[in-house]
Amino acid sequence: MKKLTTLVFVSMLGGILTLGSYKLFLEEDFVAMGNTEMMTTGTPGILPVSFEPPVYGTNADFTEAAEKTVHGVVHVKNVAIYDQPRTIWELQARGGAGGKALRGAGSGVIITPDGYIVTNNHVIAGASEIQVTLNNNKTYKAELIGTEPSADIALIKIDARDLDYLPFGNSNNIKLGEWVLAVGNPFNLTSTVTAGIVSARARDLNTNDGTPQSFIQTDAAINPGNSGGALVNINGELIGINTAITSQTGSYIGYGFAVPSNNARKIVEDILEYGNVQKGILGIRGRDLNQNISREYNLEVAQGVIVADVDSESGAAMAGIKDGDVIRQIDNVTVRKMSDLTGYIGSKRPGDIVKVNILRNGRERELDVKLTKYETYAITPIGLEVTNASKDDLKRSKVSNGVKISAALKGDKRSQALIGIIITKIDNEDVTSVADVRKILNSKDPQEPLSVTFVNREGKEQTYIWQ
Structure with missing residues (x-):
């Protein structure tokens, strides 16, 4: 009997100690977890979880940014x-x-209180x-x-006043992993907000239409009706105009793309001030540097843009940029690939001076380059865009005058193959500049046939007529 009493007493004491230990040590931990705003699923305690607040300047509370932007x-x-x-x-x-x-x-995104x-x-x-x-x-x-x-x-x-609008942010300042909101009004059901992060900068979708691209990539959900909507940062500042998705189905599957706000703002300001977009160019042609090209040129770096050709009358030529130079930085923007370069240049105007850091013969140099004007004209009937030809372009084609095909408006392979070809005559009139092309076509009856003379890559003239 005495042994039984002792056994019961020991059991009770063990239970009391176990319950006390639970109360003292474990319950406090679970209460502490319950006081956080983070919710977890699954069985607690299997994997280590950090409840430290994010280091990157935000507590992931999107309410303020959403309230600032939905009405814009x-x-x-x-x-x-x-x-x-x-x-x-x-x-x-x-x-x-x-x-x-x-x-x-x-x-669409309202950018001024008077309805733009x-x-x-x-x-x-x-x-x-x-x-x-x-x-x-x-x-x-x-x-x-x-x-x-x-x-x-x-x-x-629109003809309205005192509208809520979104201020432009600086898209050059965005960082990978930064929280962003995609705000759209896709189904006329009032604005919709989705959240994500910046997945990549200066993304080129490689559509092969001759147009350099430099998109912000995000995993915030962007569906077709969101095209033209806002990509904003945690402060509610406009950092991009949502424009495209990549999907086999046409619906969102994880990636969306936005035109950087600096580029969009520059386009809008040009339209308002000049009536068209003023494009500035360095005056170089190049390609992305990679490991194979780096070995070929005996370079110590494998990122950047290697210069393949410099227009003789361009700002790049005047500043001393040469074939084989590797562009590593422009102003304070690191250049890892061509889309970094073209994206930044797209936010500048002709006449702007940019600092270009190049690598030549193992030494870095900084050159001040004045951007020159990139004039183009779309010859809509033939689906091609032309720009002024340099002296080197004319010399290569062995002609004394002409304009150069710069882009294919339709993007088909046949038109793509014509990029770089010289047009010497339109309707049997010599053309020496974009201004000549514009003058001839503006004075022409659109219903009349159009005659265009090309110089092919073998240096022979060929004339085609479009009805």
């Missing part, structure tokens, strides 16, 4: 107006009258009428102010 993002409708019914059902419903049809829709709005060019392309619906459901007709198709940016305006 709008729904944009691309409306077509037609004179006659297009189907038997429209004929029965309307008789012989025409009507309106929705061609497409997207989002940035959106994507592809959202409003071909519109007979543009309609804008604010986050408060008020609808306005919008006027098209200007476009820059190569950057997929358009500027429109």
Whole structure:
């Protein structure tokens, strides 16, 4: 009996000690976890978890940024107006009258309190009428102010006052892993916000249309109706215009892309001040440096842009940049690939001076380069864009005059193959500059055939006629 009493006493004492230890040590830990704002799923205690606050300047509370931005993002409708019914059902419903049809829709960002709005060019392309619906459901007709198709940016305006708008941030300051919000108005259901991080900078999607690209890549959900919407940082500043997704289905699967705000702002300011976009260029052609090229040129670096050609009359030539130089930095922006370079240059204007750091013969040099103007003109009937030809371009083609094909507007392989070819005549008139091309085509009846004379890569002239 005495042994039984002793056994019971020891058991009770063990239970008391176990419960006390739990209360003293374990329960405090679980209470501490319960006081945090972080929620976890699964069985607690299997993996180590850090509850330290983020070091990078934000507690991941997006409410302030969202509240600042949702009223500055709008729904944009691309409306077509037609004179006659297009189907038997429209004929029965309307008789012989025409009507309106929705061609497409997207989002836009208010950038001034008096109604200037940035959106994507592809959202409003071909519109007979543009309609804008604010986050408060008020609808306005919008006027098209200007476009820059190569950057997929358009500027429109509504007649309104005292609107909520988004201030531009500095897209050069964004960092990989930085929190961002994608704000759009995709289905005319008021603004929608999704969150993610900056996944990459200066991303080139390689669409092979002759247009250099430099996108911000993010994993914040961007769907087709969000095109033209805002990418903002945690402070609610506009750092990009959402423009594209990469997906086999056409819907979001993890990556979205935005035009950097510095480039979009420069385009808008150019349209407002000059009526068109003023493009500045270094005047070089080059390619991304990699390990194989580095070995070929006996270089100690494997990142940057290696210069393959310098236009003789360009700012780069005047500053002393030469073939074989490796561009490593422009101003304070590190250049790892061509899209870093073209993205930064896209935020500058002709006449601006930039500091270019190059590597030559193992030594670094810093050169001041004055950007020259890049003039282009789109010859729409033939689907090609031309620019002024340099003396070296003319010398290579063994001609005394002409303009150079700089881009294929349609992006097909046949047109791509013509990039770099010289056009010497239009309608049997010699052309020496973009201004000559513009003058001939502006004075021409669009219904008349168009004659264009090319000099092929063998130096032979060929003339084609477009009806």
